[in-house]
Amino acid sequence: MSSSLPVNLGSVSTSGGPNLQEYVLQGTILDHSAEALLHRLRALCDNVDQGMELFKDHEMVYVLxxxxxxxxxxxxxxSLDHANNPWQLRYxxxxxxxxxxxxxxxxxxxxxxxxxxxxxxxNDIGFRLDHEFVAQGHMFRKGKMKIILSKLHKIQKLSDTQSIEPIxxxxxxELSVVAPSGTENIADDMKAFAEQLKPLVNMDKL
Incomplete structure (x- = not known):
């Protein structure tokens, strides 16, 4: 999974190019501790005075x-909350x-x-649906970093996003940064931010 981690399509701009890389740290937190982590993120992240970004997205993973x-x-x-938003294709x-x-x-x-x-x-070019899920949660930003706290749900019936239950x-x-290859100091900045989330959650590389 995404491990990539989940994104709010309403706030994504088209990007790409052969020299872009994604830098990622991931962790998990039990549901009963998630509210404490939200409070910590509100204190650490940018623009939270304007309200947290919420998302509910349907992701379909295709394999060739x-x-x-x-x-x-x-x-x-x-996005399931904003039906008019474009789809996002990610590799x-x-x-x-x-x-x-x-x-x-x-x-x-x-x-x-x-x-x-x-x-x-x-489907027309030969890809086949491997699995799908619904991710629902919150997204924060700290400078170039994107921080996502999301609950993953399995879909009970094929592509029926109303029939879901928590996994x-x-x-x-997930803490991530998308930047050109070779960008310096990203890892140090990410690890420093991750340290501030302890002991609520321990972030690590995949």
Missing amino acids: RGQSNNQVMLRARR LGQTDLSDKSRSVTVRSYLDSLTSESLSAFL TASQLV
């Missing part, structure tokens, strides 16, 4: 399988393991806003 069990995975996402590359000393996950990143016919298009009794916490 090739020879030798190779596969390409794409993520199609749409997350494999984790870059070239530098074992890195304190955060680093992977290639491409995303684009599309029309509502995205699912049909992916676990916990919530996903």
